[in-house]
Amino acid sequence: MTKKLDVLVDTVVVINAHENGYWEHLCNKHCIYLPNSVIEDEAFYFTSNKGKTALTPSKWLQQKKAFCIEAQPSDIVKLTEKLSNDFLHTLDSGELEALAILLSENYPELLFTTADKAAVKALGVLNLSYKGISVECLLKHLPSAKNKLKPHFKKDWFIKGTSEGLLEQNLFLKKEPLITK
Amino acid sequence: MDNQNIPRRIREIREQHGLSQQELADLMGWKSHASIVAIENGEKNVKIQELLKLSSILSTPLESFFSETSSTSERPTILWRKKAADSKIVLREEYNLIEYYKNYQLVERLSQTKSLSTKYLPKKTFDIHSDQYKWVNQLAESIHKDFHLGDYPAESLIKCLEEEYGVLLISRPLEEGSAACYRDESGSVIILNEKEVRWRQIFSLAHELFHLITWNEELISKIQSDETLFNKNESLADAFAAALLMPQTMINHDVSESKLTYSFIIALAGKYQVSKQAMLWRLHHLRFITKEEVQLALKDPEFLKFDHEISKQVFTATSSLGNRFIRLAYLSYENGKLSKTKFARILKVKLRDLEQYLAEKGLFLTDDKEIRRAC
Numbered sequence: 014m015t016k017k018l019d020v021l022v023d024t025v026v027v028i029n030a031h032e033n034g035y036w037e038h039l040c041n042k043h044c045i046y047l048p049n050s051v052i053e054d055e056a057f058y059f060t061s062n063k064g065k066t067a068l069t070p071s072k073w074l075q076q077k078k079a080f081c082i083e084a085q086p087s088d089i090v091k092l093t094e095k096l097s098n099d100f101l102h103t104l105d106s107g108e109l110e111a112l113a114i115l116l117s118e119n120y121p122e123l124l125f126t127t128a129d130k131a132a133v134k135a136l137g138v139l140n141l142s143y144k145g146i147s148v149e150c151l152l153k154h155l156p157s158a159k160n161k162l163k164p165h166f167k168k169d170w171f172i173k174g175t176s177e178g179l180l181e182q183n184l185f186l187k188k189e190p191l192i193t194k
Numbered sequence: 195m196d197n198q199n200i201p202r203r204i205r206e207i208r209e210q211h212g213l214s215q216q217e218l219a220d221l222m223g224w225k226s227h228a229s230i231v232a233i234e235n236g237e238k239n240v241k242i243q244e245l246l247k248l249s250s251i252l253s254t255p256l257e258s259f260f261s262e263t264s265s266t267s268e269r270p271t272i273l274w275r276k277k278a279a280d281s282k283i284v285l286r287e288e289y290n291l292i293e294y295y296k297n298y299q300l301v302e303r304l305s306q307t308k309s310l311s312t313k314y315l316p317k318k319t320f321d322i323h324s325d326q327y328k329w330v331n332q333l334a335e336s337i338h339k340d341f342h343l344g345d346y347p348a349e350s351l352i353k354c355l356e357e358e359y360g361v362l363l364i365s366r367p368l369e370e371g372s373a374a375c376y377r378d379e380s381g382s383v384i385i386l387n388e389k390e391v392r393w394r395q396i397f398s399l400a401h402e403l404f405h406l407i408t409w410n411e412e413l414i415s416k417i418q419s420d421e422t423l424f425n426k427n428e429s430l431a432d433a434f435a436a437a438l439l440m441p442q443t444m445i446n447h448d449v450s451e452s453k454l455t456y457s458f459i460i461a462l463a464g465k466y467q468v469s470k471q472a473m474l475w476r477l478h479h480l481r482f483i484t485k486e487e488v489q490l491a492l493k494d495p496e497f498l499k500f501d502h503e504i505s506k507q508v509f510t511a512t513s514s515l516g517n518r519f520i521r522l523a524y525l526s527y528e529n530g531k532l533s534k535t536k537f538a539r540i541l542k543v544k545l546r547d548l549e550q551y552l553a554e555k556g557l558f559l560t561d562d563k564e565i566r567r568a569c
Contacts, residue, residue: 024535024545050243064547084242086200086260093257101256102300105245105528105535113242129528142271174530 020047021082021111023127024057026148029166031059031068035158038153040078046123048110049083056164088113100185106130115144126151128165130174137178138185147171201236203259207252211269218280221251222288249290253296271414273405276372287366291376294515295383297540298362301522304531312360315382318407322423330430334437347439348396348467356518363516373398377409388514393467400435440466440476449482456497515541524557
């Protein structure tokens with residue numbers, strides 16, 4: 014039996030999981046977490062052949078299908094100390110909160126899944142590539158869904174994105190202060 | 195979120211902007227100022243999404259809310275042609291404008307490539323107390339030449355300001371006859387009235403361009419406290435707009451051998467995309483007709499009933515956020531420099547409507563597939 018992974022999920026993946034019918038699988042096979050700002054943000058929707066359907070994260074929490082994590086101020090401070098102001102503004106609150114949570118030492122087992130290139134690159138920029146996981150890897154027991162994934166949800170694309178982030182560290186990380194003798 | 199510095203810093207930054215608690219609550223889209231009071235008193239924890247919104251609205255780096263020391267963050271001065279009577283609306287529009295402007299600058303930096311770089315808008319100084327109409331005409335002539343506005347300045351002006359000089363053009367529903375602009379050391383923005391017809395907006399664009407070129411903090415504070423000077427500056431801006439959109443040499447050429455009939459003047463106004471009234475006044479200033487003739491025509495129902503097609507058109511030359519802004523944000527997203535949720539937020543579109551919104555602008559999400567160059 015495979016060990017359940019603790020996975021922090023971003024908005025784009027939640028929407029895609031509903032559109033492609035693998036949300037239940039994710040919730041059953043893994044322990045799913047959502048950043049607090051994703052839950053508290055405006056209601057989000059997914060599109061199916063039945064039209065637009067509202068998603069209800071609060072219901073998932075009640076049913077214990079998913080759990081909520083809130084970043085602590087010290088985590089956000091740590092993030093703002095590391096990243097340039099421009100870079101902070103390239104991401105939305107859900108992604109920033111997720112990165113702040115990953116930077117904290119409170120959830121050492123937690124992995125972050127996203128299909129957003131900017132967020133994947135951010136993992137590389139912050140040297141957190143090892144804390145990221147592609148949707149493809151999370152669906153290894155569900156080949157029917159795995160085979161239909163778009164490139165942004167695949168492992169290769171994820172690795173490429175984090176590598177690009179690593180290369181762009183000098184652009185987006187705040188400069189370390191020089192040590193004076 | 196709980197941090198000892200946050201409540202104090204929010205209060206300090208709000209006060210630096212000269213905002214009341216209620217005004218800040220309005221900008222945040224909150225019904226009452228109770229939440230701001232509670233946050234500033236440390237009775238309510240501020241959430242990360244609220245802090246990001248504050249950071250964006252007040253153009254203040256996120257880290258400033260955590261720092262011990264006070265950084266300077268002041269309310270910017272916007273130059274309005276005509277302010278809305280309701281100060282709440284003015285405040286909201288001003289902060290909206292600055293938020294768009296800061297986001298525009300962000301995507302400009304993120305998508306920086308050689309082909310997308312822009313020139314610095316010229317800056318000119320003048321003495322508002324002396325007669326400046328001759329100087330304004332000369333300025334319009336030199337801008338027309340330097341900006342390569344050609345035979346149809348109205349057609350080229352929008353494209354030139356957006357693409358060559360990187361001016362952010364926004365259209366919003368404003369009071370009748372209103373427009374506004376803002377310039378700082380790194381760029382400029384013009385806000386037009388989306389309720390106005392195309393020719394009126396183009397005239398406003400040229401009018402606001404005069405303010406941007408002559409932008410000077412000292413001049414702005416002077417005209418904002420002296421109605422006579424304000425009106426004079428507005429009149430100079432109108433003269434500049436008229437001279438820029440209806441260049442003397444071209445009008446001379448068009449008019450020299452033609453009969454000045456109503457239909458000719460209306461057709462000429464259509465050619466230069468200005469109102470027939472503006473064309474009449476321009477012909478008067480260029481000494482083709484007398485002031486009395488202008489006034490007679492403007493009272494004549496026969497003349498007033500004419501309406502060139504262009505005045506019926508809605509403004510489609512730029513979208514509400516400016517074509518360049520949308521394109522740069524799109525490129526930033528496609529290049530993985532902006533997250534999708536942030537992209538939608540910058541465009542003020544709901545995530546679910548993003549693809550449809552882009553499709554309306556002729557843009558599509560492509561996963562940034564690359565085409566190989568020919569060897």
